[in-house]
Amino acid sequence: MVSASRSGMKLGIGIIxxxxxxxxxxxxxxxxxxxxxxxxxxxxxxxxxxxxxxPGTPHRDVEDIVRTSELVILAVPDREIAGIVSGLAKLKAWQPGHVLVHTAGSMGSEVLAPAAAQGALGLAIHPAMTFTGTSLDLDRLVDCPFAVSGPATILPIAHALVTEIDGIPVEVPSEKRGLYHAALAHGGNHLVTVVAQAMRLLDDAGIPDPGAFLAPLAGASLDGALRSGESLLTGPIVRGDAGTVENHVRELADHPDILATYRAIAKATADRAVTRRIITPSTAKDMERALQCDDGRMMADGGEVTGE
Known part of the structure; x- marks a missing residue:
């Protein structure tokens, strides 16, 4: 098996x-x-x-791909990686000099240990991007950050592969991959959930094109957060407007799934506002009571209903 460690070497690659x-x-x-x-x-x-x-690439079974490739891209669901790697190791399919790359964000190169034990060079390379599975993604890879993890002696291979496709390699220690992936899921996947929920509410409010209507605000908010963190945050929480929050809870009563999300994020926002000394702990308690109100009626500390 030809080593892939020399810069600029072109490889025979198999895709799984x-x-x-x-x-x-x-x-x-x-x-x-x-x-x-x-x-x-x-x-x-x-x-x-x-x-x-x-186009023109032959379709092959997994073992055949491994035995005929110098570099194997293992792009399967996270839960399948360990079984595939160990299964191929039992077949003695891995050879010294094999380069094996998995694309899972949630784990490092340790999951490739059975292949490494047979001489393969195991790396974890994860593109921090969502994919459509079409040619449109090729241009989106340009300047896309890739989290790369693996033994220091072979990590330059990961850097080279990412650089060749015009991505930006960023080293992430294997023990931090779980935290890294949680951050991406929270800041990417969960962002989609919140925006989609907001669009549903706008649709119910009679807005004809919720996506287009929300785009300027959502785009500005995301841009501000990416540039300045929490410093540009606006809204009723940071203004200390418990009455508006209570009204939101009342309006969302018919949307219990969205209300649960709203409450959780609003509480987190209030907690951060206290930490940053934008609102006082007393104001945060007012917010928490507003968030937990039932049918729009704010609960007092002792559990009595107010606002009737």
Missing amino acids: SAGKVGAVLGAALARAGHTIVGVHAPSDESAERADVLL
Whole structure:
């Protein structure tokens, strides 16, 4: 097996499997001059995606791909990685000099230990981007940050691969990958949930195009947060306006799933506002009572209903 450690070497790459991430990374590496020697596409959808993004690439089974590739991209769900790697190790499919890359964000290279024990070079490379599984993603990889983890002696390979497809490699210690991935899920996936909930409410309020209506505010808020953190935060919480918060709770009574999200995020916002000394602890308690009001009636400390 040819070593991949020499800078600029073009490799024979196998893709397991042709999901949104695997197919796009394969296409990007092919565009950088590498040869895609095989792709595993177990479903009709993944087979079609492979044919579009990796035209002419033979469809092969997993073991055949490993035995005929110099670099293997393991782009499968996180929960499947350990089983695939250990299963192939039992078949003695891994060879010294093999480069094995998994694309899961939540784990480091340790999950590749069975392959490393047979001489493979195991790396974790995770693009911090959401994928459509189409050619549109190729341009989005430019300047995209990639979390790279692995043994220091072979980490330059990860840097080289990411740089070749015009990404930005950022080293993340393997023991911090769980925290890193939680941050991305919270700041990316959960952001989608909140925006989608807001769009549902706007639709119920009669706004004809909720996405277009929300875009300027949401875009400015995200841009401000990315540039300045919490310093540009506005709204009733940081203004200490418990009455408006209570009214929101009343309006959201018919949307219990959204109300639960609103309450949790508003409470977190109030806590941060106290930490930053924007509101007082007393005002935060007013906010908490407003958030827990029942049918719009604020609860006093002793549990009596006020505002009737």
